[in-house]
Amino acid sequence: xxxxxxxxxxxxxxxxxxxxxxxxxxxxxxxxxxxxxxxxxxxxxxxxxxxxxxxxxxxxxxxxxxxxxxxxxxxxxxxxxxxxxxxxxxxxxxxxxxxxxxxxxxxxxxxxxxxxxxxxxxxxxxxxxxxxxxxxxxxxxxxxxxxxxxxxxx
Amino acid sequence: xxxxxxxxxxxxxxxxxxxxxxxxxxxxxxxxxxxxxxxxxxxxxxxxxxxxxxxxxxxxxxxxxxxxxxxxxxxxxxxxxxxxxxxxxxxxxxxxxxxxxxxxxxxxxxxxxxxxxxxxxxxxxxxxxxxxxxxxxxxxxxxxxxxxxxxxxx
Amino acid sequence: xxxxxxxxxxxxxxxxxxxxxxxxxxxxxxxxxxxxxxxxxxxxxxxxxxxxxxxxxxxxxxxxxxxxxxxxxxxxxxxxxxx
Amino acid sequence: xxxxxxxxxxxxxxxxxxxxxxxxxxxxxxxxxxxxxxxxxxxxxxxxxxxxxxxxxxxxxxxxxxxxxxxxxxxxxxxxxxx
Numbered sequence: 001x002x003x004x005x006x007x008x009x010x011x012x013x014x015x016x017x018x019x020x021x022x023x024x025x026x027x028x029x030x031x032x033x034x035x036x037x038x039x040x041x042x043x044x045x046x047x048x049x050x051x052x053x054x055x056x057x058x059x060x061x062x063x064x065x066x067x068x069x070x071x072x073x074x075x076x077x078x079x080x081x082x083x084x085x086x087x088x089x090x091x092x093x094x095x096x097x098x099x100x101x102x103x104x105x106x107x108x109x110x111x112x113x114x115x116x117x118x119x120x121x122x123x124x125x126x127x128x129x130x131x132x133x134x135x136x137x138x139x140x141x142x143x144x145x146x147x148x149x150x151x152x153x154x
Numbered sequence: 155x156x157x158x159x160x161x162x163x164x165x166x167x168x169x170x171x172x173x174x175x176x177x178x179x180x181x182x183x184x185x186x187x188x189x190x191x192x193x194x195x196x197x198x199x200x201x202x203x204x205x206x207x208x209x210x211x212x213x214x215x216x217x218x219x220x221x222x223x224x225x226x227x228x229x230x231x232x233x234x235x236x237x238x239x240x241x242x243x244x245x246x247x248x249x250x251x252x253x254x255x256x257x258x259x260x261x262x263x264x265x266x267x268x269x270x271x272x273x274x275x276x277x278x279x280x281x282x283x284x285x286x287x288x289x290x291x292x293x294x295x296x297x298x299x300x301x302x303x304x305x306x307x308x
Numbered sequence: 309x310x311x312x313x314x315x316x317x318x319x320x321x322x323x324x325x326x327x328x329x330x331x332x333x334x335x336x337x338x339x340x341x342x343x344x345x346x347x348x349x350x351x352x353x354x355x356x357x358x359x360x361x362x363x364x365x366x367x368x369x370x371x372x373x374x375x376x377x378x379x380x381x382x383x384x385x386x387x388x389x390x391x
Numbered sequence: 392x393x394x395x396x397x398x399x400x401x402x403x404x405x406x407x408x409x410x411x412x413x414x415x416x417x418x419x420x421x422x423x424x425x426x427x428x429x430x431x432x433x434x435x436x437x438x439x440x441x442x443x444x445x446x447x448x449x450x451x452x453x454x455x456x457x458x459x460x461x462x463x464x465x466x467x468x469x470x471x472x473x474x
Contacts, residue, residue: 016189017171024193028244031195034188034265035170038474039178041185041256053398054473055466058450083473090182095474102195104269104391105302111188112262115474121452123466124473125398138399141470148259192391207315208390209383212367237390249391269391277364277383278390279315292316295387 005067005079009059011086014096023078023100030077032104034111036097042090048131050139052094054085055123066117070099073113074106081114083124113152120149159221159233163213165240168250177232177254184231186258188265190251196244202285204293206248208239209277220271224253227267228260235268237278267306274303309376311344313354314385317361320354330376337363338372340382360386392459394427396437397468400444403437413459420446421455423465443469 006022008014016035024030040050063081070079078100088094097114101107118124119142126139160176162168170189178184194204217235224233232254242248251268255261272278273296280293312325334343338358345355355361363370364383376382395408417426421441428438438444446453447466459465 015171016174017169020170020191024245026245028194028196028199028201030193030245033191033193035191036258036262037174037187037189038258039184039187040182042182043256045182047182052473053401055395055397055447055450055468058447058466061450062452091178091180091184102197104190104192104266108190108262108266108269112258115258115262119474120471122473123397123447123468123471125469126472127398138469139472141472145474206390209312209314209364209367209385212364212383215367216369273391274388275369276390277314277385277388279386280389281315292386293389295389299391 003071003076003078005064005071005081007060007063007067007080008082009054009056009063010082010084013084013093014082016093016096016098019080019082019096019098023080023098027077029102030100031102032107033098033100034104034107036095036111036115037093038095038115040088040090040092040094046130046132047090048129049087049089050094051087051127051129052085053125053127054083058123059083059085062122063118066114066121070110070114074099074101074110075103076101076106076110079110081118083118083122085124116145116148116152119145157225157230157232159218159225159235161214161217161221161234162236163208163210163217164236164238167238167247168236170247170250170252173234173236173250173252177234177252181231183256184254185256186261187252187254188258188261190249190265190269191247192249192269194242194244194246194248200284200286201244202283203241203243204248205241205281205283206239207279207281208237212277213237213239216276217272220268220275224264224268228255228264229257230255230260230264233264235272237272237276239278270299270302270306273299309379310381312381312383314383316386317354317384320350322350335375335377336372337365337370337374337376337382340376341372341384344384354384362387392462393464395464395466397466399469400437400467403433405433418458418460419455420448420453420457420459420465423459424455424467427467437467445470
């Protein structure tokens with residue numbers, strides 16, 4: 001049975017429990033669900049908010065491309081990816097990946113693969129706004145994120 | 155800051171969203187949360203329920219041992235493990251592992267490590283009860299689970 | 309010391325737990341398994357294939373050559389199938 | 392064709408998007424970057440280091456040597472920092 005991934009790019013928050021329930025309810029074949037939530041972090045207490053810019057249209061298309069790649073590589077029974085844009089404050093959710101499968105290995109691998117690709121290939125850009133009103137500029141891409149994504153190349 | 159894992163072995167169900175919220179609320183340093191849920195699966199429609207037997211006392215101690223090992227190996231900010239026992243029907247939840255960290259790699263690795271160890275080292279045993287009333291016996295340990303757990307040895 | 313049994317070991321032995329007093333020459337987990345297997349038909353069935361039996365002393369996994377001298381509680385069970 | 396800009400490329404150019412009509416000899420993404428850089432100070436600042444610029448044609452990532460002949464929309468942006 002072909003799995004259709006659910007993909008949403010939205011300004012508002014999401015409800016992880018509801019998304020997980022939608023993937024598992026009324027079925028008896030799901031044995032493993034991995035839900036990854038990425039949050040806005042502020043370690044030194046100076047961040048007021050992230051401003052997440054995205055490329056409308058391409059963001060959804062690119063995420064769908066990764067999702068379909070994940071469905072080819074692993075045996076999944078359900079897949080949901082939600083990525084927010086706009087102003088996001090410390091402690092708030094940014095991204096959700098939920099992978100449902102018979103077996104845990106597929107769910108873990110697919111969720112980790114998707115996060116590595118979202119970090120490096122989905123057209124989103126983060127700008128940091130400081131609490132003193134200054135803008136500390138655009139977050140630079142990290143070489144460790146590129147390395148993480150390149151693990152999956154083949 | 156030392157992280158104290160939350161470990162519960164219980165007959166009743168759990169609320170993953172609540173457990174996740176407890177690990178992230180009122181803090182700004184968590185960037186990644188991985189929540190693994192294991193469910194009772196029934197692929198051919200003949201399973202009435204699993205009966206999960208456990209070794210009271212040892213189950214909690216053994217899970218705490220793995221949890222502390224995970225806290226040594228990865229940089230975690232929070233860790234919750236809940237394992238149910240008793241009668242569990244298809245579609246119902248069996249186990250929850252939630253790992254919170256600054257970075258996603260730590261959260262993914264810790265959750266996967268803990269699941270591999272729970273499968274092979276935590277004193278729980280599953281018996282299958284069929285819908286025709288028969289009892290198809292105790293679930294056999296799988297060599298692929300042993301292989302998964304042995305990945306983490308060092 | 310107390311012997312406790314889980315899963316099919318418990319079902320075959322026919323008991324959840326029992327008090328045992330093995331003789332002094334029974335020194336290791338492996339020797340205790342052989343000694344228990346001789347207690348009756350149920351025990352014999354449970355311990356027929358010692359390779360499939362795991363043991364814990366005072367709630368900690370132990371190997372077959374572990375000494376039992378100071379054990380208060382020794383548990384026998386099949387390979388675990390949690391998670 | 393339409394050129395659209397994101398993040399600091401947009402800020403430096405000073406525009407979110409613009410209609411452009413590059414001459415026929417501008418055949419690849421790399422050549423278009425050089426052509427755009429000559430449009431003014433903002434463009435020059437945005438495209439000063441072409442290695443840090445990524446491009447997409449009609450919402451698909453492309454390499455610097457990709458042909459632009461059939462593009463309707465070409466986007467320029469820094470390396471992505473989503474997730």
